[in-house]
Amino acid sequence: MARSHDRFLYTVAYRLCGNHQDAQDLVQEVLLRVRRGLHTYQPGNLEGWLGRITTNTFLDGVRKQKRRPTVPLPDDPDRVLAGSPDVDAEMAARDLPDDLQELLMSLPADYRVAVVLKDVLSFSYEEIAEMVDVPIGTVRSRIHRGRGRLREALDV
């Protein structure tokens, strides 16, 4: 099913911010910066230009967010931990979208942006490197470490 444009843009914002209020603020800021920034646009790669504005706005917005409590490591003995014989069933039984969103919010902003762009939105390493303006090796490192932290928290 094709995504509508507004749903896609909102999903990007929500996955990076973790709550509706911040996501709405972020989308508004992106649209505002696009309007204001068009006079700086040099003919060439519109996608790269808009992607860069969007990512920078997201990064600025994410860094301005109030510090959110980190997801605690599971210490509740009643909580189903790894070691369960049926990990797939365990994962399916959990409210995975909310869990994952919480865990995404526990990641440092730079890791979160890289992981969201790569795994949620399917950007390539090259595209992420251009949008975030860091070397591909740095993108790779952030994604690897971000995924690693999620893996530890999920105990998969």
Add this chain to the structure above:
Amino acid sequence: MTPPSDTTIAEEPWEAGIGDLLGALPDVEPPSGFIDQALDHRPARAGRTLAVLAAISVGLVGLAGVTGAADQSVVPPVDDLTTRHDSVVQAGVLGGALDGSSVESPVALPDGFEPAGRITAADIQQKVFERGGESVSVFVQEGRVQWSALPASGLDEVGDYQVWIDPDGLAVVLEASGQTVTIVGLPIDEVEGLLQDLPQDGGDAGPGPARRLVEAIVSPFGYATGG
């Protein structure tokens, strides 16, 4: 040294599982009417803002192949353009008389052609390129090609491109970045090479995430990206 790319970066096996989990996250539905409300957050000076938005829309249409809601299509006047090309060559206004600086062709020409100048008439830009004693004119019109208005016998497909080729090989019509491009004067034996060198976007795969993000941002303004 070639930088690493997605095809060369090795990921550990467990990373795919995490990636799949994240990739399966559902879309998040925005509040009803949110985008419209976001666009309504304008400065109190609405008149100036509307003028800015109009300028933005013109910029988007002109620069990036973004078509407006009316989706203009044009018919290149091939015979007239051929006459214009011949007139420029015969009048001898080339050879350094025109300012060729910052003249770029929207499609890659064969090796050796250098920009010689630009002339605009009837909203059609004529960009002239020279190579030795040869001249090529690249005519650029805003808007996509109305293919149905061109003689069907000249229509052809080359890779991802629809093209129209004059029966005598004197002119080639194609689309690039939402603009209608007519190339006049290219030696006929180089036309095929030019068409084969056109960048292929792999259209069957659908828009990638970068283009989808662009579409998501520009669509609230009533535009859709070309292609």
